[in-house]
Amino acid sequence: MPLKDIKKELYDPDSEIEKREHEASQFDPVISAESESDEFQEKGEWIKPKKGLSASQEKAIKVGLAIVGAVAVLALIIWGVIKIKNSAFDESRVTLKIEGIEKVDSTRLVEYKIVYKNDNRTALEDAEIFLNYSENFQPEDNVNLEYVNSGNSKIYLGKIESRSEKEVGLKGKFYAPEGYVVYLKATLQYRPSNFNSVFVTESKKSINVKSSPILLEIDAPLEAADGNDIEYLVDYENISSRYFNNLRLEVEYPEGFDFSSGDPQPSEGESVWYLGNLNAGDKGQIKIRGSIAGSENEAKVVKLKLGALDDNSNFVTYGEREKLTRIITSPLSISQTVNGLTSLNVRTGDELKYKLIYRNGGVIGLKDVIITAKIESSILDLSKIRGGSYNDSNSTITWKAVDIPQLANLQPGDGGSVDFSVPVLGKIPTESDRDKNFTIVSVAKIDSPDIPTSIGSNKIIGSNKLEIKLNSTVILDTEVRYGGSSIENSGPVPPEVGKETTYTIRWSVTNVHNDISGAKVTSSLPTGVEFTGEISPDSEEERISFNERTNQIIWDVGNLDNGIGVIGPKKEVSFQVSVTPQASQVGKGLVLLNSSTIIAEDLFTSDTIKSEIKEKSNKISDDINYKVVE
Numbered sequence: 150m151p152l153k154d155i156k157k158e159l160y161d162p163d164s165e166i167e168k169r170e171h172e173a174s175q176f177d178p179v180i181s182a183e184s185e186s187d188e189f190q191e192k193g194e195w196i197k198p199k200k201g202l203s204a205s206q207e208k209a210i211k212v213g214l215a216i217v218g219a220v221a222v223l224a225l226i227i228w229g230v231i232k233i234k235n236s237a238f239d240e241s242r243v244t245l246k247i248e249g250i251e252k253v254d255s256t257r258l259v260e261y262k263i264v265y266k267n268d269n270r271t272a273l274e275d276a277e278i279f280l281n282y283s284e285n286f287q288p289e290d291n292v293n294l295e296y297v298n299s300g301n302s303k304i305y306l307g308k309i310e311s312r313s314e315k316e317v318g319l320k321g322k323f324y325a326p327e328g329y330v331v332y333l334k335a336t337l338q339y340r341p342s343n344f345n346s347v348f349v350t351e352s353k354k355s356i357n358v359k360s361s362p363i364l365l366e367i368d369a370p371l372e373a374a375d376g377n378d379i380e381y382l383v384d385y386e387n388i389s390s391r392y393f394n395n396l397r398l399e400v401e402y403p404e405g406f407d408f409s410s411g412d413p414q415p416s417e418g419e420s421v422w423y424l425g426n427l428n429a430g431d432k433g434q435i436k437i438r439g440s441i442a443g444s445e446n447e448a449k450v451v452k453l454k455l456g457a458l459d460d461n462s463n464f465v466t467y468g469e470r471e472k473l474t475r476i477i478t479s480p481l482s483i484s485q486t487v488n489g490l491t492s493l494n495v496r497t498g499d500e501l502k503y504k505l506i507y508r509n510g511g512v513i514g515l516k517d518v519i520i521t522a523k524i525e526s527s528i529l530d531l532s533k534i535r536g537g538s539y540n541d542s543n544s545t546i547t548w549k550a551v552d553i554p555q556l557a558n559l560q561p562g563d564g565g566s567v568d569f570s571v572p573v574l575g576k577i578p579t580e581s582d583r584d585k586n587f588t589i590v591s592v593a594k595i596d597s598p599d600i601p602t603s604i605g606s607n608k609i610i611g612s613n614k615l616e617i618k619l620n621s622t623v624i625l626d627t628e629v630r631y632g633g634s635s636i637e638n639s640g641p642v643p644p645e646v647g648k649e650t651t652y653t654i655r656w657s658v659t660n661v662h663n664d665i666s667g668a669k670v671t672s673s674l675p676t677g678v679e680f681t682g683e684i685s686p687d688s689e690e691e692r693i694s695f696n697e698r699t700n701q702i703i704w705d706v707g708n709l710d711n712g713i714g715v716i717g718p719k720k721e722v723s724f725q726v727s728v729t730p731q732a733s734q735v736g737k738g739l740v741l742l743n744s745s746t747i748i749a750e751d752l753f754t755s756d757t758i759k760s761e762i763k764e765k766s767n768k769i770s771d772d773i774n775y776k777v778v779e
Contacts, residue, residue, distance in 0.1 A: 238341040240348055242268035245278075245337045247354040253323050255362040255467075256389035258289060261354070263335050265306070266314040275347075276306040276339040278317065284465035285325040285358075286333065293317065299460040309339065324391065325358040326365075326469040332356075362389035363396075363427070365455050365468035373449075374479040376612030378409075378440050378592075385424070385455055385468065386432035393467070395457050396424040398435065403449035403474075405442040407614065412436040424455070440592070440614055443476040450474075480511025481559075481611035483520065483595040494618045494754040495589070497528075497662075498575040503536075505593045507611070508564030515597035518556040520548040520567055526589040528619055529571050536569030559597070573619070579661045585711040586663060586753045587619040618754045621663035624714070625670060625747040627765045628655045635685040636725045643774040644730045644739060644767065651681060652767060654742055655723040656704055659714025660749075665758060668706035668749035673699065674726060675740050683725035693724060706747070728767070730777040738775050739767040 249261035267273050280294075280302045288294055294302050304317055325331055337350045368382040383400075387393060400420040402408065408419040413435065416423040422435055441449055455468040485505045487493060495501065505522060509515055522537070523545045531539070537546035548567050550557035555565055578584065595611040630653045631638050640650030656670055674680060680695045680702065692705040704722055713720055728739055742765045749758045768775040 237271040237343055238269045240350075243273065243337070243339070243348070243350050244268075245335055245350045245352040247319075247333055247335055247352050249354070251355070252357045252359050254360045255323055255325060255358055256391060258320060258322055260318050260320045261333065262316045263304075263319060263352075264314065264316045265309065265337055265350075267309045267311060269341070270311050272311050272342045273309040273339040274307075274342050276309045276337065278304040278306060279336040279338060280304070280319065281334040281336070283331055284459045284463075285329065285331045285467075286321050286323055286356075288319065288321040290320045291318070294319070322391075323356065323358050324362045324389070324465075324467050326361045326466055327359065329358045329466065329469070330355050331358060361468045362387070362391060363393070363455055363468040364388050365453060365470045367451065367453055367470050367472045369451060369472040370474050372475050372477050373441050374610060374612060375442055375444070375476055376440060376592075376614055377610065378438065378612070379406075379474065381437040381451055381472075383435040383437065383453060384432070385427075385434075387427045387429055390429050392429065393427040393457065394425075396427050396455065396467075397457065398422040398424055399454045399456075399464070400437065401452040401454075402439075403441070403443075403451055405447075405449060406439050406451070407442070408437070408439045410438045412438075440612070441474065441476070442614070445476060445478045447476045448473050449476060478510075479611045480509060480513075480600065481507070481515065481518070481595045481597060482510055483507045483593050483611040484613050485522070485591065485593045485615050487591075487615065487617060491615065494620050494751075494756050495573055496620050497573055497577060497622055499573045500570060501529075501573065501589070501617070502568065502570045503591065504566050504568050506564065506566045507595050509559045509561055512561055513599070514558050514560045515599045516558050517550065517599075518559045518595060518597045520553075520556070520593070520595050522546045522569065522591055522593045524571065524589070524591040526587070528574050528577050528587045529589060530574050531571065534569060534571045537567065539569075577619075577662065579712055579715045581716060582710060582712045584662075589617040589619070591615050591617075619662055620754050620756050621665050621711070621749075621751045621758055622661050623665065623668070623709075623747055623749060623758050623760050624659040625745060625760050625762055626657045626659075626719075627742065627745055627762055628657070629653070629741060629765050629767060629769055630655065631769060634723060636683050636723055638725065640727075644728065644777050646730050646732050646735060646777060646779050649727050649729045650767075651725055651727045652741055653723050653725055654765065655721060656745065657714070657719040657721040658706060658709065658747065659719055660709040660711065661713075661715050662711060663751050663753040664708070664710050665749040666708045666752055668709055668747060670704040670706060670745055670747045671701065672745040673701045673743045675743060676700065677728060677731070678739075678741055679727045681725040681727055685723045689722040693722065706749075709749070732779075734777045735779055736776055739777065740764050741767055 244266045246264045247261055248264060250259060253259050263278060265278070282300055284300060288302060293304050295305065296302050323331055332353060332355050334351065334353045338347060340347050364386040366384045370379050373379050383398065385398070398421070402420065413422070415421055424433065443449055450471055450473050452471040453469065454464065454466050456464055456466040459465050483505060485503055487501050487503055503522065505520060507520060523543070525544050531541060534546065537548050537552070539546045546569055548556070553565070553567065555563065577587070593613045600610065631642055634653040634655070636653045638651040638653060641648050642650060644650045658668065684690045684693050693702065695702045706720060709720060726741055728741065730739065744761060744764050746759065746761045751758050766775070
């Protein structure tokens with residue numbers, strides 16, 4: 150129906166629309182009025198509309214509260230279970246303690262109690278005690294002890310009941326020097342029966358050793374003058390009932406001590422002696438000789454350790470000792486120089502001129518003074534010593550009052566000097582690589598019977614020691630070849646104007662007496678001589694460098710051991726050069742290589758070693774056909 154017709158029906162007073170039938174509804178004004186009228190008529194009053202939650206809403210709330218309550222109760226139950234479980238075990242209620250004496254004698258069998266306690270309501274499972282100790286403690290007669298490795302053992306306990314306390318014993322002997330502290334450490338490892346985690350509890354005990362299993366003594370002078378010769382006398386004895394094997398003595402010398410000899414000789418370096426096995430009651434003695442240097446009143450302490458190496462190469466000490474020697478001043482003093490110096494290194498063939506300067510610095514005159522100089526070395530020509538009176542049986546030069554009248558009564562403040570000289574051998578045999586690092590040691594002394602000797606001390610004489618080192622001898626040779634070399638040459642010989650001729654130049658190095666490092670040969674080619682780049686052997690190619698702008702050529706020789714060129718082949722390299730003579734050179738020889746220099750560092754003396762050779766021409770040996778022709 151069109152909208153216009155609908156409006157007409159709605160608003161036309163004569164419309165029949167109101168008479169049409171329709172479904173009853175509470176929204177119908179007529180029905181609504183009748184309903185309210187009936188309700189009012191039944192109750193005689195107006196009914197107020199209801200307020201608050203509906204029944205369905207109230208039901209939903211009740212269900213929600215019930216769920217929340219159930220969750221809270223469940224959480225409370227879980228918390229209670231956990232609380233009860235946790236209260237059954239507390240790590241702090243498991244304790245471990247090592248009980249026993251804290252001061253012991255070496256080699257005495259002692260027993261310690263390891264007390265463990267579980268004060269929890271739950272038992273402990275898989276319990277074990279792990280023991281850790283140094284090699285200075287050796288467990289003995291322990292039935293339940295299981296060896297793990299050197300310094301570690303364990304005791305299996307199994308289950309430890311709740312509210313229980315028990316103990317296990319640990320027996321053993323200590324082997325350590327007097328005053329040494331040894332630590333015993335126990336670790337209890339376990340798992341509570343209501344846990345899967347593993348827990349540990351530790352205990353540690355320190356034990357002071359009152360005596361040593363091996364008696365170790367050292368006799369040393371109480372006093373010595375600067376430069377004096379001294380002797381250490383070492384005695385050792387196994388005073389225990391135990392058998393010791395692979396024993397060794399290690400000595401720590403004081404600063405300023407210069408070792409000269411040992412009886413027996415050291416097994417390792419100058420300070421380690423292998424003593425081997427030592428049965429109960431076995432003993433031995435070692436003599437150590439040397440000189441001591443220091444300033445007045447300086448304390449010089451020598452330290453000894455006797456023991457063995459464990460499985461991990463750690464030193465286990467069984468005995469320790471130390472002794473002090475104090476440096477005092479002698480009224481007589483002496484010093485020496487060589488070639489005017491107090492420190493120098495020398496070469497073969499050098500002449501050594503010694504001067505010994507002496508003085509009485511005391512307050513009284515000293516009679517019958519004697520001066521001596523002991524000089525020892527295999528590289529000196531002792532047959533040519535000049536000065537003093539030389540005794541070749543003890544390598545000592547002596548001066549007495551018969552030689553120098555002043556020595557008959559040397560007054561306070563007086564002094565003087567004596568001299569002697571000796572040459573270094575011009576040629577020193579090198580038969581093996583051990584023939585190296587040569588030294589020349591001289592010890593000067595001055596003494597008088599008027600100087601007393603204190604009990605327990607060396608006689609306080611004036612003394613001075615001087616050590617000289619021999620430098621290595623490095624020899625550089627240069628040789629020119631045309632034929633017979635590893636590099637093939639070409640061109641006319643004798644050389645002709647305008648035609649190229651090639652030559653081979655060979656450098657060779659000999660080194661004796663010491664090892665050297667960083668050796669380098671440097672030279673240059675004259676203008677007109679060309680470097681062809683041919684090098685032999687191939688292994689030296691990277692060690693030869695040539696600068697085309699300066700014509701400098703360098704051979705990086707590197708490190709050379711003692712004996713190269715004497716007990717083994719020389720170090721060599723060859724390279725090729727070419728030259729094209731000019732008319733102005735007719736009738737003349739050709740300089741192919743300027744002077745060559747080798748420089749290296751001596752690893753024994755730390756000196757820089759240098760050797761130089763002259764230029765080389767194309768004249769090959771006695772060849773007369775070397776001059777340029779047209």
